[in-house]
Amino acid sequence: xxxxxxxxxxxxxxxxxxxxxxxxxxxxxxxxxxxxxxxxxxxxxxxxxxxxxxxxxxxxxxxxxxxxxxxxxxxxxxxxxxxxxxxxxxxxxxxxxxxxxxxxxxxxxxxxxxxxxxxxxxxxxxxxxxxxxxxxxxxxxxxxxxxxxxxxxxxxxxxxxxxxxxxxxxxxxxxxxxxxxxxxxxxxxxxxxxxxxxxxxxxxxxxxxxxxxxxxxxxxxxxxxxxxxxxxxxxxxxxxxxxxxxxxxxxxxxxxxxxxxxxxxxxxxxxxxxxxxxxxxxxxxxxxxxxxxxxxxxxxxxxxxxxxxxxxxxxxxxxxxxxxxxxxxxxxxxxxxxxxxxxxxxxxxxxxxxxxxxxxxxxxxxxxxxxxxxxxxxxxxxxxxxxxxxxxxxxxxxxxxxxxxxxxxxxxxxxxxxxxxxxxxxxxxxxxxxxxxxxxxxxxxxxxxxxxxxxxxxxxxxxxxxxxxxxxxxxxxxxxxxxxxxxxxxxxxxxxxxxxxxxxxxxxxxxxxxxxxxxxxxxxxxxxxxxxxxxxxxxxxxxxxxxxxxxxxxxxxxxxxxxxxxxxxxxxxxxxxxxxxxxxxxxxxxxxxxxxxxxxxxxxxxxxxxxxxxxxxxxxxxxxxxxxxxxxxxxxxxxxxxxxxxxxxxxxxxxxxxxxxxxxxxxxxxxxxxxxxxxxxxxxxxxxxxxxxxxxxxxxxxxxxxxxxxxxxxxxxxxxxxxxxxxxxxxxxxxxxxxxxxxxxxxxxxxxxxxxxxxxxxxxxxxxxxxxxxxxxxxxxxxxxxxxxxxxxxxxxxxxxxxxxxxxxxxxxxxxxxxxxxxxxxx
Numbered sequence: 001x002x003x004x005x006x007x008x009x010x011x012x013x014x015x016x017x018x019x020x021x022x023x024x025x026x027x028x029x030x031x032x033x034x035x036x037x038x039x040x041x042x043x044x045x046x047x048x049x050x051x052x053x054x055x056x057x058x059x060x061x062x063x064x065x066x067x068x069x070x071x072x073x074x075x076x077x078x079x080x081x082x083x084x085x086x087x088x089x090x091x092x093x094x095x096x097x098x099x100x101x102x103x104x105x106x107x108x109x110x111x112x113x114x115x116x117x118x119x120x121x122x123x124x125x126x127x128x129x130x131x132x133x134x135x136x137x138x139x140x141x142x143x144x145x146x147x148x149x150x151x152x153x154x155x156x157x158x159x160x161x162x163x164x165x166x167x168x169x170x171x172x173x174x175x176x177x178x179x180x181x182x183x184x185x186x187x188x189x190x191x192x193x194x195x196x197x198x199x200x201x202x203x204x205x206x207x208x209x210x211x212x213x214x215x216x217x218x219x220x221x222x223x224x225x226x227x228x229x230x231x232x233x234x235x236x237x238x239x240x241x242x243x244x245x246x247x248x249x250x251x252x253x254x255x256x257x258x259x260x261x262x263x264x265x266x267x268x269x270x271x272x273x274x275x276x277x278x279x280x281x282x283x284x285x286x287x288x289x290x291x292x293x294x295x296x297x298x299x300x301x302x303x304x305x306x307x308x309x310x311x312x313x314x315x316x317x318x319x320x321x322x323x324x325x326x327x328x329x330x331x332x333x334x335x336x337x338x339x340x341x342x343x344x345x346x347x348x349x350x351x352x353x354x355x356x357x358x359x360x361x362x363x364x365x366x367x368x369x370x371x372x373x374x375x376x377x378x379x380x381x382x383x384x385x386x387x388x389x390x391x392x393x394x395x396x397x398x399x400x401x402x403x404x405x406x407x408x409x410x411x412x413x414x415x416x417x418x419x420x421x422x423x424x425x426x427x428x429x430x431x432x433x434x435x436x437x438x439x440x441x442x443x444x445x446x447x448x449x450x451x452x453x454x455x456x457x458x459x460x461x462x463x464x465x466x467x468x469x470x471x472x473x474x475x476x477x478x479x480x481x482x483x484x485x486x487x488x489x490x491x492x493x494x495x496x497x498x499x500x501x502x503x504x505x506x507x508x509x510x511x512x513x514x515x516x517x518x519x520x521x522x523x524x525x526x527x528x529x530x531x532x533x534x535x536x537x538x539x540x541x542x543x544x545x546x547x548x549x550x551x552x553x554x555x556x557x558x559x560x561x562x563x564x565x566x567x568x569x570x571x572x573x574x575x576x577x578x579x580x581x582x583x584x585x586x587x588x589x590x591x592x593x594x595x596x597x598x599x600x601x602x603x604x605x606x607x608x609x610x611x612x613x614x615x616x617x618x619x620x621x622x623x624x625x626x627x628x629x630x631x632x633x634x635x636x637x638x639x640x641x642x643x644x645x646x647x648x649x650x651x652x653x654x655x656x657x658x659x660x661x662x663x664x665x666x667x668x669x670x671x672x673x674x675x676x677x678x679x680x681x682x683x684x685x686x687x688x689x690x691x692x693x694x695x696x697x698x699x700x701x702x703x704x705x706x707x708x709x710x711x712x713x714x715x716x717x718x719x720x721x722x723x724x725x726x727x728x729x730x731x732x733x734x735x736x737x738x739x740x741x742x743x744x745x746x747x748x749x750x751x752x753x754x755x756x757x758x759x760x761x762x763x764x765x766x767x768x769x770x771x772x773x774x775x776x777x778x779x780x781x782x783x784x785x786x787x788x789x790x791x792x793x794x795x796x797x798x799x800x801x802x803x804x805x806x807x808x809x810x811x812x813x814x815x816x817x818x819x820x821x822x823x824x825x826x827x
Contacts (some may be wrong), residue, residue: 008190008191008192009191009192009215009218009219009222009288010285010287010288011190011191012043012047013183013186013187013190013191014044014047014048015176015179015180015183015186017176018044018048018172018176018177019048021170021172021176022044022045022048022049022052022172023048023052024170025049025052025054025117025147025149025170026052026054026115026117026147027170028147028167028168028169028170029138029139029147029148029168029169030135030139030147030148030149030150030163030168030169030170031147031148031149031150031169031170031171031172032149032150032152032155032157032160032169032170032171032172033045033149033150033151033152033172034151034152034153034154034155034171034172034173034174035153035173035174035176035177036153036174037153037212037303037304038210038211038212038213038233038302038303038304039174039177039178039210039211039212040177040211040212041151041177042121042122042151042302043288043291044177045119045121045149045151046058046119049117049119049149053114054114054115054116054117055080055112055113055114055115055116055117056116056117056119056295057076057077057079057080057116057117057118057119058076058119058121058293058295058296059072059073059076059118059119059120059121060121060122060260060261060300061120061121061122061123061125061126062122062125062259062260062261063125063126064125064126064128065126065339065369066093066095066126066128066130066131066369067092067093067339067365067367067369067370068337068339068340069093069126069131070088070089070092070093071089071337073088073120074086074088074089075089076118077110077118080110080111080112080113080116081109081110081111084106084107084109084110086593087106087590087593087595088103088106088107090593090594090595091103091106091593091595091598092367092595092596093130093131093134093369094134095130095134096599096621096629096630097619097620097621097629098598098599098602098619098621098630099595099598100134100137102595102598103134104137104138104141107138107146108802110146112145112146115145115147116145116146116147117146117147117148117149118146118147118148118149119149119150119151120148120149120150120151121151122151122152122153122260122303123150123151123152123155124152124153124154124155127152127155127156132155132156132157132158133158135148135150135157136157136158136159136163139163139168139169140163140168140786141786141787141817145798177209177211178208178209178210179204179207179209179210179211179214180204180209181197181200181201181203181204182200183209184200184203184204184209184214185197185200187211187214188200188214188218191218193218193221199227202227202228203217203227206228206229212233212302212304213233213236215288216229216233216236216237216240216241217229217236219240219241219287220236220239220240223239223240233304233308234308234311237289237304237305237308238308241286241287241289241305242308244286245283245286248273248275248279249279249282249283251271251273252267252271252273252276252279252280252283253283253309254309254312254313254316255270255271255272255273255324256270256271256299256301257301257306257309257310257313258310258313258321258324258325258328259301259328260300260301260303260306261293261298261299261300261301262298262299263297263298263299264276264277264280264297264299265331266331267280267299269327269330269331270324270327270328270331280292280299288302289301289302289304289305290302290305322347322348322349322350323348324348325344325345325347325348325350326344326345326348326350326353328340328344329341329342329343329344329345329347329348329350329353329354329357330353332344333353333356333357333360336360338357338358338360338361338364338365339365339366339370341354341357342354342357342358342361342373342374342377343373345357346373346376346377346380351377351381351382351385352385352388352389354377354381355381355385355386355388355389355392356389356392358377358389358392358395358396359389359391359392359395359469359470362395362469362470362471362472363395363396363398363399363472363475364472364474364475366399368403371403371405374396374399375400375405375408378393378396378412383419386419387419387423390416390419390420390434390437391437391469391470393412393416394416394437394438394441394470395470395472396412397409397412397413397416397441398441398444398470398471398472400412401444402475402479402633404634409445410445413438413441413442413445416438417438420434420435420438432463432464433463433464433465435463436459436460436461436462436463436464436468436512437460437464437468437469437470439456439457439459439460439463440456440457440460440464440468440470440471440512440513441470442456443456443457443460447635447671448487448488448490448635448671448673449490450488450498450501450502450505451501453505454501454504454505454508457505457508457509457512458508460512461508461511461512464512467511467512467513467514468512468513471513471516473513473514473515473516475516476555476556476596476597476633477516477517477520477554477556477557478517478520478556478557478559478560478600478636479632479633479634479635479636480556480596480597480599480600480630480632480633480636481556481560481600481632481635481636481639482559482560482563482600482603482604482607482639483523483527483560483563483639483675484502484520484523484524484527484557484560485523485524485527485528485531485675486638486639486642486673486675486676487635487636487673488502488524489673489674489675489711489713490671490672490673490674491672491674492674492706492707492708492710492711493710493711494711495528495711495713496528496711498524499521499524499525499528502520502521502524503521503525505521506518506520506521510552514552515551515552515553515554516552516554517554517556517557518548518549518551518552518554518557519544519545519546519547519548519549519552519554519557519558519561520545520554520557520560522541522542522544522545522548522561523541523542523545523557523560523561523564525541526538526539526540526541526542526544526545526561526564527564529541530564530567530568530715531711531712531713531714531715531716532712532713532714533712533714533715533718533743533746533747535568535571535572538564538568539565539568542561542564542565542568545557545560545561546558546561546562549561553592555588555589555592555594555597556594556597556600558585558588559585559589559597559600559601559604562581562582562584562585562588562604563585563604563607565581566578566581566582566585566604566608567608569581570608570611570612570754570755570758571750571751571754572754573753573754573755573757573758575758575761575762576762578608582601582604582605582608585601585604586601589601599630599632600632600636602619602622603622603630603632603639603640603643605617606618606619606622606643606647607642607643607646610643610646610647610650611646611719611755612755612758612759612763613650613722614763615647615650615651618647622640622643622644622647623647623651625644625660627640627641627644635671637667638664638667638668638670638673638676639673639676641664641667641668641676641679641680642675642676642679645657645660645661645664645679645680645683646679646683646719646720648660648683649683649686649687649720649723652690654686654687654688654690654691655687655691657683657684657686657687658684658687658688661680661683661684661687664676664679664680664683665677665680665681668680674707675713675716677704677707678704678707678708678713678716679704679716679720680704681700681701681703681704681707682700682701682704682716682717682720682724683720684696684697684700685697685698685700685701685704685724685727686720686723686724688700689723689724689726689727690723694727697724697727698727698730698731701724701727701728701731702731702735702737704716704717705717705731705735705737705740705741706737708740709737709740712740712743714740714743714744714747715747717744717748718744718747718748718751719751721744721745721748721751721752722752722755725745725748728741728744728745728748729745732745769811770808770811773804774804774807774808774811776794777790777794777801777804777805777808778808778820780793780794781805781817781820782820787801787802787805805817805820808820
């Protein structure tokens with residue numbers, strides 16, 4: 001038979017079954033294309049969907065990091081909607097229900113100009129239970145016009161059978177990509193080779209329909225006229241492709257093989273060859289294992305080819321591979337991809353550069369997912385290198401504190417102090433600067449004792465001539481707590497002094513941290529007034545806090561101030577104003593992309609709704625006590641107990657309150673957080689009263705009063721007076737806290753009247769009225785129908801369903817289907 005022309009061997013052949021299958025992609029929210037390496041699934045998806053004239057967003061996975069996956073996804077989505085892609089990037093990977101809902105909202109609002117398919121290529125490399133769960137959440141909601149397609153060697157989604165049965169999933173398996181004997185004849189004919197039936201059958205027996213092997217055998221046939229082979233895939237690649245390249249191309253390929261995809265700029269940088277573009281064009285012209293994506297301006301190597309090249313790389317001289325990793329890291333650092341830069345500097349054993357990357361990032365990109373790797377970087381770093389980068393060590397120590405790695409944190413602090421004092425090369429100014437930074441770090445070792453923290457802060461301020469370098473001032477000063485008083489109220493009888501201590505400390509701290517936490521002192525004073533029942537003074541201090549927080553861009557302080565404003569509105573019986581303040585909080589967080597505070601905002605809303613006994617408005621993660629799923633750091637988690645305890649009372653789960661009370665008190669004693677203890681004793685009293693254990697109830701209430709009365713902290717008792725008023729009245733005449741109880745009852749009278757007014761005006765006959773169409777759609781949502789199914793049932797478009805639901809959410813002051821279902825079922 002005649003040999004084909006070389007350019008014909010690059011022709012693409014797709015069996016009809018795969019062509020027909022991929023035409024259905026836009027009819028499903030999710031498609032999974034699953035086949036082993038080398039079966040042509042990526043090529044088929046790219047080529048055939050391009051012919052369907054859909055807008056393709058192509059994300060090729062390179063490793064198992066969820067955070068890096070999310071960063072790359074957001075960059076690709078930026079081609080569709082840049083502003084919302086920035087919001088998704090700031091949100092971070094949505095690992096809990098709150099973040100998932102926010103991600104869904106952002107994806108829903110994306111402006112898609114045409115039918116869009118997001119392809120996640122090589123999904124198996126990053127697949128994790130968290131990512132599987134998020135994608136299943138998107139698909140089941142079916143409220144985004146983005147179609148998902150996963151290509152993978154294998155997938156482990158838990159609900160594939162359910163998704164398939166419900167019509168959400170189009171599965172395309174290996175069998176669709178296996179070439180039959182007839183397919184092999186058709187493919188070879190397209191490439192200029194006419195096969196006999198027995199030759200096609202022999203090739204099928206030899207390759208089992210594997211397109212990569214069929215392609216390499218074809219190239220071999222072009223060279224020597226042999227249509228069979230006993231060689232393995234690596235030897236076939238060697239004999240048919242690699243050995244024919246000149247040395248310059250071989251060097252280029254090996255310099256790029258640690259990357260699955262790369263830009264021309266990367267290729268030139270890694271290979272140090274300015275002729276890279278011409279060489280890559282030559283490579284692409286001669287084989288199908290390297291392709292160029294015109295839309296993304298990136299080159300892609302086939303996995304089979306990169307695996308072969310990496311095998312060759314192992315035989316190179318020692319240090320060559322490390323040099324490649326170093327260059328990859330430098331390119332990542334240049335583009336501010338700090339996590340990738342650190343990981344590749346570590347692989348290159350370039351610890352000096354790794355620590356420079358840490359210093360450039362200030363720990364901003366280091367989240368819980370990177371915890372193990374980040375610790376490994378520093379534990380394996382030579383001590384002589386660490387000594388030259390004290391700022392990186394300080395950043396590492398602060399990350400350990402946020403991870404609650406307290407034993408490591410203390411160890412690193414001790415080693416740092418010893419190393420600095422033993423370093424004879426440091427001049428006086430450098431030594432003073434380092435010790436100033438160290439003193440600021442040491443202030444965290446005294447958290448939450450303001451007086452002791454301030455001693456370190458003052459020494460830091462004396463030593464530092466400029467703001468601290470190691471502190472990430474974008475991080476949350478409150479660790480996500482919605483209350484500053486909760487953070488620093490440690491001991492009975494000290495609250496007035498703590499207010500003064502913070503007022504004295506904050507200006508100094510703010511000066512050496514570029515305004516970090518500014519306004520926190522005003523929030524604390526406002527909360528002190530509020531808890532005493534002096535609501536006018538509280539409002540004045542709140543205004544000061546709001547001004548400072550906005551001036552310095554402190555989202556956590558803004559949340560605390562707005563939360564207190566919302567509580568003041570509720571005290572006045574002004575529910576509309578309370579909702580407006582909460583809405584403003586959400587708008588501020590979204591507008592500034594302060595997504596690390598989303599859970600803080602939910603905690604604020606849930607606290608207020610629990611006070612109003614609006615159980616249906618409280619998210620399930622709080623109602624069910626799934627407190628570890630929040631995005632709050634560990635110092636703020638005791639405040640969740642305050643909310644959760646009230647929720648349990650509202651739900652009537654009194655025995656559960658008593659069962660968890662000891663744990664609440666123990667956790668509150670950790671720093672300590674006295675406010676958490678006060679609420680815990682109130683909840684114990686309320687629960688005991690409800691199960692007719694009056695004596696135990698009175699004892700618990702007196703313990704709470706003993707902690708709170710000296711500081712005139714009355715509001716925790718006022719907010720729970722609907723459960724403990726009979727106990728307060730009994731104690732009023734005989735307890736040593738009678739004056740405090742009289743004040744509590746006085747405030748409680750107006751407080752309960754305000755709540756009654758809210759219930760009458762907003763929760764009964766004056767509920768926002770839904771139209772007939774809105775009620776019709778709401779009922780279908782409650783039944784579990786998707787937007788598409790609702791549209792089909794009512795003969796309206798999916799966009800009409802979305803718009804109607806948004807109107808419903810606005811009327812009911814909620815923002816997702818879960819709360820809508822809870823709201824409806826509670827009526």
